[in-house]
Each structure stands twice: as C-alpha cells, then as structure tokens.
Amino acid sequence: MIIATWNINGVKARIEGARAWVKDNQPDIVCLQEIKSESAGFPSEFFEELGYNVAVHGQKGLNGVAILSKLPLDEVSSALPGDDRDDQARFIEAVVSVGGIALRVASLYFPNGNPIGSDKFDYKLAWMARLEDFAKARLTDEEAFVLAGDFNVIPEPQDARFPDNWKRDALFQPEPRARFRRLINLGMTDAFRACNAEPGNYSFWDYQAGAWQKDNGIRIDHVLLSPAAADRLAAAAIDKTTRSWDKPSDHVPFIVELGY
DNA sequence: ATGGCTGCAGGATGCAGA
Numbered sequence: 112m113i114i115a116t117w118n119i120n121g122v123k124a125r126i127e128g129a130r131a132w133v134k135d136n137q138p139d140i141v142c143l144q145e146i147k148s149e150s151a152g153f154p155s156e157f158f159e160e161l162g163y164n165v166a167v168h169g170q171k172g173l174n175g176v177a178i179l180s181k182l183p184l185d186e187v188s189s190a191l192p193g194d195d196r197d198d199q200a201r202f203i204e205a206v207v208s209v210g211g212i213a214l215r216v217a218s219l220y221f222p223n224g225n226p227i228g229s230d231k232f233d234y235k236l237a238w239m240a241r242l243e244d245f246a247k248a249r250l251t252d253e254e255a256f257v258l259a260g261d262f263n264v265i266p267e268p269q270d271a272r273f274p275d276n277w278k279r280d281a282l283f284q285p286e287p288r289a290r291f292r293r294l295i296n297l298g299m300t301d302a303f304r305a306c307n308a309e310p311g312n313y314s315f316w317d318y319q320a321g322a323w324q325k326d327n328g329i330r331i332d333h334v335l336l337s338p339a340a341a342d343r344l345a346a347a348a349i350d351k352t353t354r355s356w357d358k359p360s361d362h363v364p365f366i367v368e369l370g371y
Numbered sequence: 372a373t374g375g376c377t378g379c380a381g382g383a384t385g386c387a388g389a
Contacts, residue, residue: 120388121378145388147379172379173387223388263389282389317389318376329389361377361389 112209112343112371113138114216116259116332118315118362122146122153122175128356130157132364136350139181140207142218142259145362146175153177170200176218176260182207186215193241201238209371214340215249219260224281232281235263239290246297246335255339258299261362262333264291266301269310270330282331300341302334302367307347314349315362323354334367343369 115138119125122143133141141163146153150169158165163179168189178184184205191202204217219242224235242258249256265283268274277283295301303312313328322328336344346368354363 124378145378225387225389277389280389315389317374319389320372320375331389358377 112369113366114140114142114257114259114334114369115364115366116142116218116334117364118144118220118261118332118360120145120360120362122148124358125360126154126157128353130161132353133158133179134161136366138366140216141179142216143177143179144218144220144261146177147173148175166203166205168200168203174200174220176200176203176220178203178205178216178218180205180207182209191241192245194237212371213254214371215254215256217256217258219258219262221261221263223263224287227279227281227284235281236286236290239287243290243293243297246294246299250297250337253339254337255343256337257340258335260333261331262291263331264288265329265331266291272313272327277329282329294335298338299335300344302336302344302347303330303365305341305344305347312349314365316354318361332362332365334365340369343371345370
C-alpha cells in the first residue's frame with residue numbers, strides 16, 4: 112500500500128505533470144493540497160481515467176485538498192471539528208478498506224501563519240489545536256489512520272538547509288513546532304524520521320533566488336501514522352525529481368509504503 | 372532586496388504563499 116502526499120500548488124497549472132507522476136508511480140492513495148480550485152472545477156476525469164476514485168474539498172482561488180484512491184472512499188468528511196465558521200478548505204478525510212481492515216486517511220493543508228503575531232499566525236495555532244483534538248479522538252478508536260499533507264512546520268533545525276533563515280518565519284516558530292511535537296507525543300509517528308535519520312532531506316524549495324539550485328530547502332510535508340498504521344510502516348521517501356520539471360510545484364511528493 | 376517567483380481571479384494588478 113503506497114500513500115503519497117503532494118502540495119501541487121494549483122491543480123490546473125499542474126494537471127499534466129500530476130497525471131504523469133501518478134501514472135508512473137501508481138500510488139494506491141494520493142493526498143493533494145493547495146489545489147486552488149473549486150470542487151466542481153477539479154479535473155477528476157484525469158485521475159478517474161487512471162483508475163482512481165476522487166474526493167475533493169475545494170475553494171475558489173486558494174487552499175483546497177483532495178484524495179485520490181484506487182480503493183473506494185467511504186465516510187468522506189471535509190470538516191475539521193472545532194470551528195463552524197472556518198470556511199478555509201484545508202481538511203478532507205476518508206476511509207478505505209484494505210483486505211477488510213479500515214484505514215483512515217486525511218489530506219491536510221495547514222495554515223502558513225505568516226507574518227508572526229498576525230491573525231494568520233493565531234489561526235495557524237488554533238487550527239493545529241483543533242487537529243490535535245481530532246487526532247486525540249481518532250486515537251481512542253485504535254484504528255490505523257494517517258495524517259498526510261503540507262504541515263507548514265519545520266520540525267527541527269536539521270529539516271532546513273539554512274535554519275537561521277527561518278528564525279523569524281511562522282514555519283519555524285517555537286509554538287507551531289511545539290504543536291507538531293504534541294501530535295508526536297500523542298503517539299503518532301513521523302514516517303520520514305522513522306525511516307531516515309539523516310539531515311538534508313527537504314520537500315519544499317522556494318521559487319525565488321535559486322533556492323532549488325542551492326538546495327536551500329525545508330522539510331514541511333509530513334505523514335504522521337497512528338500506532339496501528341506505524342506497525343505497518345515499510346518505507347518512506349521523498350521524490351525530488353519533480354522539482355526539476357518544467358513549471359514545477361515548489362513542493363515535491365512524499366511517499367510512504369505500508370505493509371498491507 | 373525591498374521576499375528576488377508563481378498561480379489565481381479577472382481582465383489590471385493585488386493577494387497569498389513559504
């Protein structure tokens with residue numbers, strides 16, 4: 112069972128590349144973020160032609176998340192509990208059945224939170240608190256579940272090529288990093304770190320100032336596994352190849368293999 | 372560098388991203 116997560120930064124601008132990547136890699140499940148499209152405008156047919164079921168929570172112009180799955184998607188929900196007035200499309204979850212075993216998957220687009228001290232920063236922290244409550248509730252079910260997406264958090268200094276550059280950025284502030292650690296401390300496993308101890312592995316390189324050429328990257332796209340899912344963890348890898356494509360997303364896919 | 376690009380909405384350029 113291969114699960115991928117990829118912030119594609121605009122599904123319409125990236126559809127040909129995204130389709131080619133999915134066709135070549137044949138993931139069982141793909142969690143997409145920042146589709147920047149309304150649900151009705153999502154080009155589902157490109158993926159349905161490849162044998163995928165599609166669940167979308169879109170928004171006009173910005174944000175937006177989706178799940179592609181070779182297995183049928185059940186119990187699709189696009190509301191992160193805790194704030195009925197939140198209209199930003201950053202959450203979608205669904206359940207698949209793998210050989211009779213339920214696996215719950217969420218595609219998440221955490222708020223960026225810049226600038227520090229703004230309403231956006233407060234929203235980021237509040238959103239992360241809501242996600243923690245959600246994860247806590249899910250963990251009581253003792254099911255296998257996966258939190259996959261663009262967390263917009265640099266967990267540790269080793270997750271940035273130049274950590275000092277991010278000292279005044281929302282992605283590397285003590286509070287968001289602490290909230291990320293709280294998810295880990297609930298019992299979730301950072302799939303990448305469980306498989307790779309080395310620094311120098313990134314999932315995002317800015318478009319500006321030759322960041323990709325200088326390998327000035329950060330690791331902000333993560334997959335967290337519940338204990339039941341972590342028991343199945345077989346491999347985790349970042350696919351950097353897409354970043355050197357023509358007209359790339361600034362994020363690259365991150366792939367986790369679970370032994371189902 | 373004053374985010375130095377990029378996508379989107381909309382029909383010019385402003386906003387958001389990280």
